[in-house]
Amino acid sequence: MGGGATKINKDAIDITHFELERIIGQGGFGKVYACRKKSDMGKLNDKESWYAIKKLEKDFILKSKTGVESVFTELSSVRDLIHQNICNCHYGFLSDDAVYIVLDIAFGGDLRYALKQSKIKEKSTKLKVFDEYRAKFYLIQVLDALDYCHSKNILHRDIKPENMLIVTNGYLKLTDFGISLKCDNIEECKARSGTMGYMAPEIIKSGSSHGTPSEWFSFGVCAHEFLLGLRPFDAKKLALCRGGIDDDLRNDMKLKELENAKDLSAEGKEFIQKLVELSIEDRLGTTGGSKTIREHPWLKDFDFAGIIAQSIKAPFMPDVTVANCDTGSNDAEEMFGGMEDEVKVSFTPEQQAKFNGYGYNMETA
Template sequence: MNPDAIDITHFELERIIGQGGFGKVYACRKKSDKGKLNDKDQWYAIKKLEKDFILKSKTGVDSVFTELNSVRDLIHKNICCCQYGFLSDDAVYIVLDIAFGGDLRYALKQSKLKNATTKLKCFDEDRSKFYLAQLLDALDYCHQCQVLHRDIKPENMLIVTNGYLKLTDFGISMKQDNIEDCKARSGTMGYMAPEIIMAGCNHGKPSEWFSVGVCTHEFLLGLRPYDAKKLAKCRAGIDDDLISELKLKELESSKLTDPAKDFVSSLIHLKTEGRLGAANGSADLRGHDFFKGFDFEAVKNQTMKAPFLPDINVANCDTGSNDAEEMFGGMEDEKKISFTPEQQAKFNGYGYNTEIS
């Protein structure tokens, strides 16, 4: 540890607020006023990623640098902004805006509403619009900054204390001068647009709108529109047989309003041509009848009452087999793993806002 730099010892770890294959996210409080931000007692989220796990993945090191380099330059109320980034001997840490309410995947699981057609837990149209309006604001800002998120899904949308939303996890985002000319295939199957799946095809902002459509389908019906294995057939191209195979049966037979059905089906159009948003970006989505009469300004100014307020006194994530002591007992001790100098060197240059002034 560098005594002249911000590190994990400057934070009091309180409890787990999220976890997944990448590691765990902890609610923490800044213990000191050291650093540039004058932020003693400020609450943050710390994402801890074990170096051992990172090094086992071919893209792991690139991913942690990508997330830090992308998110530290993004400052928006609907994005989990980066405040610090630092290393320890065994782990990588990124300190972000806190979101005590968990992610929208967990919120869907906890929803008391079930869709009449699918019998699965879902959100109503008003609650879906509330989250989607904020997602559009976040994505507009990202696109203005020449950033494609590339992994839009419920797990990456977090609920903060006032019920509003923040987009997170920029680990596979792409920042380049022309974001309509992205060639790297990346994302989560089931949410990835066909043009990303197809080998050699460029993709850009329309691919993000496809993912928004998948999420909207999931919000309203409780499941994704396309089976991931069937969607993977897009690698060979899109023909009439595949379009027929990927017919939107649940959406078409549902009792959703006609504008909602059209909004979703227009977003998850398999071909970029004709997809909602391909012509005029988010303006096409905001101008759709699905949002007729919706007060976007009230959401942007956060004067609209949130349809759901999280209980911040509980762990709003799946706790699995973890007991209360693990969930609320702070961060576990670091694993004592020996890394070679060459392995440690892969993390050289990782850090943000660590200077003590």
């Protein structure tokens, strides 16, 4: 398919070492392709191995104020993270018009797409949800991945279903570290970043610091979305937290959907309520960290060891023969073809220089 007859560059890792098969995801800067490695260059002996290649168009990167910083940030973070519930990085390289990062493959798509394909909670609302067992299965893996990131002084800062990918065996990998932050004290971060609707109030509030408890808030938003089919707070209402949280705002942001959920256990309701607590001091995980989340009654009896060993059968097995993503196109050639026909964009030497130093090769690291 994509570039199968292209001569392999023997001097350095680049796109010629990979055969592109099909699109498995796409976002603002570009597309993610399933690919096979066509050669060995070092110690990994990974010829014919499957990977995901994220191709980020330089044109789009340069149009964003933080685009260049984002691609360097993602590579810097993921190259330092090796965990079964994280999309580990294997290679990073450049072409004239794009930035590439080669990651673990996840044929099952993301949890946003999985939610769209899941059961309907209520015919009147058409809300899609996971059952409690399936939600726990995913959340425990995200919790483990975040715990590992925090141990490496890295905040992910963009926890949402789109960044949780299902692999062939039904297990989960966390991805997209483009706005992650690595620092000596991850509890005193002041840089505001994230996706509205998932961002904790303390991130939105001007001048306040935030850290791991903010990740637990986003984690709780995902739990609410998995089990009730929607986020707990409207993004516009969360934005009002910029000026602080008073009694009127707190009353206006009551978790009515959670309170009225008939099919959700009392423990599940409390778990979510404590995670999406607007006050950081009262939020689950602020005191005691992830240990208190693991020990919550809703999770504590789940087989954590089985999750870590991946000995538990996943509650959902993806069909890896189809594209588990919204491609925005019914064009089979675009879906399953390569990238040779894409329009080339010219860049100035000054623009190209912004990408100097980008690169990683696990085979020689």
